[in-house]
Amino acid sequence: MGKREKNMENRIYHVYEAIGEDYNKIQDIRTLGFHRAVKLRLAHEIAGGQPEKVLEICCGTGGLSFALARLNHNVWIDAVDFSDEMIRSANAKKRKDGFRKVVFYKENAKHLSFPNDAYDCVMCAFGLLQTDDPLKILAEAKRVLKPNGKLYLLEESVCEDRYIKMFTGFYENSVAPALNELFTGKGFESRWVSKTGKKPQSKERMAKILKQMGFRNISYRSQAGGLAAVHRAVK
Secondary structure, three states: OOHHHHHHHHHHHHHHHHHHHHHHHHHHHHHOOHHHHHHHHHHHHHHHOOOOEEEEOOOOOOHHHHHHHHHOOOOEEEEEEOOHHHHHHHHHHHHHHOOOOEEEEEOOOOOOOOOOOOEEEEEEEOOHHHOOOHHHHHHHHHHHEEEEEEEEEEEEEOOOOHHHHHHHHHHHHHHHHHHHHHHOOOHHHHHHHOOOOOOOEOHHHHHHHHHHOOOEEEEEEEEHHHOEEEEEEEO
């Protein structure tokens, strides 16, 4: 890893360490709550496929894993994040609500410890583009997927409606940090959530990246007025 990439990784790590258990509050304010709704919709879609073993990468505080576990009581879910504070908060939630089949690991998604061909499904929600090397993470996701296993990515996307773009740009850069400073005391960290990692990709560009990584049967749909998108692909 080069010095620049290492510095980026360290910056992202420290931002999320500082956010800690306030992550969901910050995201609620930053996205006006839509992040919860689109995660729940994705969880319903994944549950409909009845996977037996699922991996969530860049899991944060585990929102998507918990949503899926509530819908499918038989699924086993491993979930990883490289932030100590994110994993601590996720485990606190697990202990409180008793999710026995959701297990959290502190791991860098670029270097997963899990074996090849281990999971029916790999999922990621608003995490891939907050990393310094999304392609390496996608390669690892593909490695641990079983043949014909499914990848689900929920990420912020390039919105084509210029009025929505204008509003969200102003809100995210000015209003949301002020509100987060008021309610969580972490306005600076809120601003940096949108600055770390990679810029949102168009749906077509993300689909092309997945194809170049060797995935097949790629499809996608817009979410939240085009501000986000779900991409599906098969190994």
